[in-house]
Amino acid sequence: MSQGPELIITEKDNAARRIADILSGDSATADREQGVNVYKWGGKRCIGLSGHVVAVDFPQEYSDWRDVEPVELIDAPIEKNPTKQNIVTTLKKLARRARRVIIATDYDREGELIGKEAYELVRRVNESTPIDRVRFSSITEESVTTAFENPDDLDFNLAAAGEARQVIDLVWGAALTRYLSLSAGQLGSDFISVGRVQGPTLKLIVDREREIEAFDPEDYWELFVDLTQADKPIEVSTDDTAAEFEAQYFYHADDGTEAERITEESTAKTVFETLESASIAHVDSVKRRTRTDEPPAPFNTTQFISAAGSIGYAAQRAMDIAEDLYTAGYITYPRTDNTVYPDELDPRELIEALTNGSRFGSDARDVLDQETLSPTTGDEETTDHPPIHPTDELPKPSELDDDKWEVYELIVRHFLATVSNPATWEHLRIVAIVDDTYSIKSNGRRLLNPGYHAVYPYSNATESLIPDIEDGETLRLIDSRIEAKQTQPPRRYGQSRLIETMESMGIGTKSSRHNVIQKLYNRGYIESDPPRPTQLARAVVEAAEEFAELIVSEEMTAQLETDMQAIAEGEETLESVTSASRSILTDVFKKLMNTDAEIGDHLQRSMKADKTIGPCPQCEGDLITRKSQAGSHFIGCDSYPDCEYTLPLPSTGKPHILETVCDVHNLQQIKMLAGKRSFVHGCPLCEAEAADEQADRVIGTCPECNAHADGELAIKRLRSGSRLVGCTRYPDCEYSLPLPRQGEIDVTDNICDEHALPALQILEADENTTKDKTTKESDDIWELGCPICNYREYQSDQTDSSTLESVHxxxxxxxxxxxxxxxxxxxxxxxxxxxxxxxxxxxxxxxxxxxxxxxxx
DNA sequence: GCAAGGTC
Structure with a gap:
């Protein structure tokens, strides 16, 4: 037996550091080996992996898409290769002389598999050292110490369940992705992917779009009246009642349910005439109830994304910020399904720490004043991580930018809400009768006790006040309205709703769902927000529905979960489950191979439709958005090389085709997507023509070539829509300075001492320009100054902030x-x-x- | 270059 150190392996560096601190009593020191932290104390070493450090893949000889028939991938061998070489190397080096190894990866199925991967790496260099497994639900002193006092063995069955998933996902995903891509002739970076999770997610979006298109709106009418109490003078109002209030007409449908919508116009008009001519209504019933409104359950990843979505953060952005807050130590691990705080969490202690917060300290103190402090619980309790909550380390306001603060504050306030009292409402429902025939109703609600709403402004706590009316009272009708409406199609899924739906369908995981949506964007399957499917997406879903239904069905995951459960319990094996799955895929391919050209043609036509903006002005072909070999976007004719017609596009962003059509050229307008710097380019032909018509405005001499030639600097407008100050000898001299895309450029009489150029200003620049707000003098005029000085300033701004940020x-x-x-x-x-x-x-x-x-x- | 799942 070796005398070397004991080696502890965790799933991530963060966990390694915290466990080292707990076990060493804060005496552990960190050494860096090949960019990997190794924590050291006494005779112990602790290293964090980075999730999976090996990945399943096919052998090298299967990597050329043209040489290998996709169907061959079904029974191809699968190997595991290191993906984080530095971690693997460091781990092996430490394992070689380890006296004992303890695997402390996350306490869930994927954690067991990651642990087994570590186990195999250790065994490659050390055949005999004992390898234990410890499991704990939260990284607290008590849980960790207890776990290390009671080591267990790795659960190889559970790990095998995870491996079955890896194999099935790879085989199905790779074989079908290659098949679809090859059939459509897509060999480049624009391949056509499908998979067990992205498939059903895409189908959700496509199905919803189908419902919207098939929707046939129906007309209906609704009637409203404004009322006051007849025995009180108008405009008397106390604090919590309004003098005037609204009621809505309703009736009882044939099935006895209450209905407000009238589907016959003539009926609606008849009722309306009565309401309009009536001057009073008699109160028929008054119902008062007190309702409690429970605070929200603790945040899991999905509910956090959803709440962040409601204050304007896209799913990926919210998770990026959460990741930053987590690594900085301000919140707990952001990827969790758990909605029950662990016993180790002492809410009082944490709230006390939060009383030091500048923005929510007083709210935290108010929560502490409550008689009881019992957190809400959700219905999912897992063993890997706690629900997302703030830690007792508070950031100083200057440490976070505005977005991070906003998200951090959301997490803090959500935590405070979960330990706050419920709110109580008084609901008041009044029914009155008009002309002894027609019923009208009014519902009011009044907040009796704000409870958690006091600390959680993101929830809806709007009161709707109606007067304190009594049974039998007479009401005065002041006004009546008839509103003609139409039934609405179902709404598109927003990102949050999509993630919630995926969760309820059981597809994807807490860590992967938001990435899947991002993937659908990157693959050209969806665009805009809320996401809308492209033609290509419809074609992929249609093809799958016909020939490989399982890959767009949630059933595939459901079946896999059942199989994994069986493997984990020892009833099935990795081998039996994967071979059954391979045989189903073999049948799918038999069907696919009979239909070759059809699918490919359909996919190709759809892809072209997504890119087409309208007819080519020079031939019978269509203009489409294209990408040059250098990677820049432009408009070209689909008859190329027969037709070489092109139009340039701006260099920033990715083109997105709008529905608006230019009535001069019959071309769809183009928007350039570049995050917050997105802008509408318009009709590319109009832009090009406008540039052709606009003459260059000379403002001075060219500093680059004036000494040996006679270049002059001029304000130019390019056919791509961008503007610049450039040399008149272009292309012989390429000197240029950037100008903002929008706003009228004004040349002033102010000449720069250093560069002998006039100061420029931008008039009527709108909000969407790329200007830096701090240099803006007033709402209408942006003093750009000398174009050379301006460019210099712009460049130094860029390097100052971006290098440090990107590098460190x-x-x-x-x-x-x-x-x-x-x-x-x-x-x-x-x-x-x-x-x-x-x-x-x-x-x-x-x-x-x-x-x-x-x-x- | 394919999937989905970890993590940075």
Whole structure:
């Protein structure tokens, strides 16, 4: 038996650090080996993986799509290859002389598989060392110590269940993806993918679009009246009653249910005439009830994404921010299904810590004043991670940018809400009769006790007040309205709703659902937000429905879950389950192979339809959006190379075809998508023609070539729609300076001393231009100044914030703070003196400095 | 270059 150290392996670095701290009593130190943290204390080492560090794949000889028939992938061998070489190498090096190995990956199925992957890597270099497995539900002192005192064995059956999923997903996904791509002649980066999770998700979106298109609206009418109490003078109002209130006409349908919609126009008019001519109504019933309104359950990933969505964050963006908040130590792990706080969480202690928060401290204190503090519970309790909640480490306001603050505050307030009292409402329902015939009703609600709403402004707590009316009272009719409406088609899924639906269907995981949606965007299957399916998406779903129904059905996951359960319980094996699945896929391919050309043609036509903007002005062909070999987008004719007609597009963003058609050229307008810098380009032919017509405006001499030639600088408009200050000798001289895309350019009499160029200003620039708001003088005029000085300033702004941010993950604000404190950022990052540095810079935690320092080498 | 699942 070797005398080497004991090696602890966790699923991620963050967990490794916290476990090392707990087991060592904070005495562990971190060494960096090949960019991997190894925590060390006594005779122990602790290393964090990065999820799966190996991946299943086909052998090299199967990698050429043209040489291998997709059907051959079904029975091809599968191998596991390292994907994080540095971690694998470091792990093996440590394992070689380890006296004992303890696997401490997450306590869930995927964690068991990741643990088994580590197990196999260890065994490759060390055949005999004992390997144990520990399981704990939260990384707290008590749970971790108890787990390490009671080591167990790896559950190989559970890991095999995970492996079955890997194999089935790879085989089905790769074989069908290659088949569809090849049949449509798509060999480049625009391949056509399908998979067990993306398939049904895409079908959800396509099915909804089909419902919307098939929807046949029906007319209906609704009637409303405005009322006051007859025995009170008009306009008397106390604090919680309104003098005037609204009621709606209703009747009882044949089945006895209450209905408001009238489907016959003549009936609606008859009722309306009566309401209009009536002057009073008699109160028939008054019902009062008190309702409690329970605070929300703790946040799991889906509910967090949904709440963030309601304050304007797309799913991916919300998760990116949550990831940042988690690595900075401000919130717990953001990928969780759990909606029950663990016993180890002491709400009182955490709320007390939150009382120090600048934006929510007083709300936290109010919650502490409650008589009881019992958190709500959701209906899912898992063993891997707690629900998302803030930690007791609070960020200083300057440490987070506005978006991060907003999301952080949402998480804090949601936590406070889950430990707050319920709200109570008084509901008041009044029914009155008009002309002894027609019923009208009014529903009011009044907040008796705001409860959790006091700390959670994201929930709806709108009151709708109606007067305190009594049974038998007479009401005065002031006004009546008839509203003609139409039934509406079902709404498209928003990203949050899509993720919620995926969860309820059991497809995808807490960590993967938002990525799947992103993938559908990247594959050209959906566009805009809320997502709409492209023609290609419809064609893929149609093809799958006909020949490979399982790959767009949630049944595939349901069956797989059943099979995995059986493997985990030892009733089935990895081998039996995967071979049954392979045989089903073989049958699918038998059907597919009989239909070759059909599917490919359909996919091709749909792909072309997604790119077409209208007729080519020079031939019978269609203009489509295309991409040059260099990667830039342009408009070209689909008859190329017979027709070489092209139009340029702006260089920023990806083109998106709008439904609006230019009535001069019959071409659809184009929007360039570039996140927050997206803008509408319009009809590309109109843009090109406008540029052709506009003469260059000379403003000075060219600094690059004027010494040896006679180049002049001019304001130019390009056919792509962009504008610049450039040399008149272009293309012989390529000197140019950028100008904003929109707003009228005004040349002033102010000449720059250094460059002898006039200052420019932009008039009537609208909100969508790319200008930097801080340089804006007023709402209407943007003083650009000398174009050379302006460009120089713009460039230095770019490098200041972006290099530090991209290289070291330091935000622009923090970089500035470091500079203000007299710390040279680069050398600070290389220095090991985190504590001393943190003292000098207010608001930068030692943890974060350590993190940055680890990126500096 | 394919999937889905981890994580950064």
């Amino acid at each position: 993950g330091i935000g622009a604000k923090t970089a500035e703070k470091l500079k203000d404190a007299g710390v040279d950022t680069v050398s600070a990052l290389k220095s090991a003196e985190a504590n001393t540095l943190a003292d000098r810079v207010d608001g930068v935690s030692v943890d974060r400095l350590r993190k940055w320092q680890s990126t500096a080498d």
